[in-house]
Amino acid sequence: AQKVTQAQTEISVVEKEDVTLDCVYETRDTTYYLFWYKQPPSGELVFLIRRNSFDEQNEISGRYSWNFQKSTSSFNFTITASQVVDSAVYFCALSAGSFQKLVFGTGTRLLVSP
Amino acid sequence: DVKVTQSSRYLVKRTGEKVFLECVQDMDHENMFWYRQDPGLGLRLIYFSYDVKMKEKGDIPEGYSVSREKKERFSLILESASTNQTSMYLCASLEAETGVQETQYFGPGTRLLVL
Numbered sequence: 001a002q003k004v005t006q007a008q009t010e011i012s013v014v015e016k017e018d019v020t021l022d023c024v025y026e027t028r029d030t031t032y033y034l035f036w037y038k039q040p041p042s043g044e045l046v047f048l049i050r051r052n053s054f055d056e057q058n059e060i061s062g063r064y065s066w067n068f069q070k071s072t073s074s075f076n077f078t079i080t081a082s083q084v085v086d087s088a089v090y091f092c093a094l095s096a097g098s099f100q101k102l103v104f105g106t107g108t109r110l111l112v113s114p
Numbered sequence: 115d116v117k118v119t120q121s122s123r124y125l126v127k128r129t130g131e132k133v134f135l136e137c138v139q140d141m142d143h144e145n146m147f148w149y150r151q152d153p154g155l156g157l158r159l160i161y162f163s164y165d166v167k168m169k170e171k172g173d174i175p176e177g178y179s180v181s182r183e184k185k186e187r188f189s190l191i192l193e194s195a196s197t198n199q200t201s202m203y204l205c206a207s208l209e210a211e212t213g214v215q216e217t218q219y220f221g222p223g224t225r226l227l228v229l
Contacts, residue, residue: 004156006156009154035217035218037220042222043123043202043222043223043225044220044221044222044223045204045206045220046220047217047218047219047220050217091156091157093157100145100208100216100218101147101159101162101172102147102157102159102206102218104149104156104157104158105156106154106155106156107156
């Protein structure tokens with residue numbers, strides 16, 4: 001069975017602070033994919049990143065960076081110099097096996113105040 | 115850009131009513147999915163379809179059915195709505211390509227309130 005755990009229910013920071021959102025996953029498959037999605041107040045899930053299990057290289061995209069560590073089954077997401085527009089619910093998700101179904105974590109609500 | 119649209123952003127229905135939620139994608143994707151989102155539970159898969167007229171149960175199919183008569187359209191049906199089906203419903207689609215994990219793209223969601 002696959003499982004994704006986002007232990008942080010809600011995080012509050014002040015603008016310009018750095019913040020890390022944690023994601024821990026479980027799967028017995030050796031080939032799998034990990035995702036992060038952002039859900040702003042409008043409700044639509046916005047795709048942020050996809051990483052496959054064979055690529056542990058960390059990735060940086062502007063103020064966003066992702067740290068994938070197979071040894072700890074974690075795929076953490078860091079926002080540097082947070083902004084109010086970063087306020088949203090962030091979901092980590094895992095896909096393994098057929099039909100490319102996603103298993104989601106429960107989400108982390110990030111509140112960035114001015 | 116992939117475009118996934120859902121027929122309504124907000125719906126209010128009464129207990130026992132039959133409810134149709136429509137989802138349309140414009141990218142000729144094979145796979146389509148229906149999720150519901152509830153606070154503290156994240157997104158949970160209700161049903162998915164990997165081709166026209168094909169469907170598979172997800173993790174929480176009870177109380178729901180689906181229809182996929184055309185490739186671009188995937189409908190979620192609540193045969194007899196109940197208050198515990200009050201939720202946010204999200205549709206997603208992705209292109210199926212053997213050996214490659216593609217990205218699911220989501221619609222804007224439908225907030226359903228069952229009274």
